[in-house]
Amino acid sequence: DTGVTQSPTHLIKTRGQQVTLRCSPISGHKSVSWYQQVLGQGPQFIFQYYEKEERGRGNFPDRFSARQFPNYSSELNVNALLLGDSALYLCASSFKAGGLRSADTQYFGPGTRLTVL
């Protein structure tokens, strides 16, 4: 079975530019979550989407946005890049988004390493 895939693997941008990161979930999974991992720290939650709707948002500025497509793949967009946006961006998929007395296990992709110069 194919796991979570992300593209591109690496990306170099300059301050002020915009970037789009892509993620394809595990086949059959309907939920995608995005995390930012700055060097030396644990991942920080950015967004979760389930059935094309936003189900959760972390403490990130409006420069960060995302969407999910009918095939459950997802894009993360970051506008007006800052040096501090340099990080590993991780996508995770789960069967659903969790609910009462449940929390689906999230499986992570290899990440996209973004460098902002």
Place this chain on the structure above:
Amino acid sequence: AQKVTQAQTEISVVEKEDVTLDCVYETRDTTYYLFWYKQPPSGELVFLIRRNSFDEQNEISGRYSWNFQKSTSSFNFTITASQVVDSAVYFCALSEEGAQKLVFGQGTRLTINP
């Protein structure tokens, strides 16, 4: 608010030694979920185990074992007879009931020396 603390930033041991990674969590919920992930140098987070708060049974999987204690809000991870391939950063994470996110600790960098 939920929080996960991994007080050990780095651990270095010699191969075949046993090593325990500590994880302490904070949550106001009575139903929550705990996870351990492994992050090798390649960067991908690899799922290791999930534990529900209403199931306090400890678990063993090969050389890996997990000790969940609600009384001390801890979910520790032990590797028995460590191997060089166990070298990685290990993260403990918490998810509250109905929440849509994982809250991660800072991670513990484990180095197994031959």
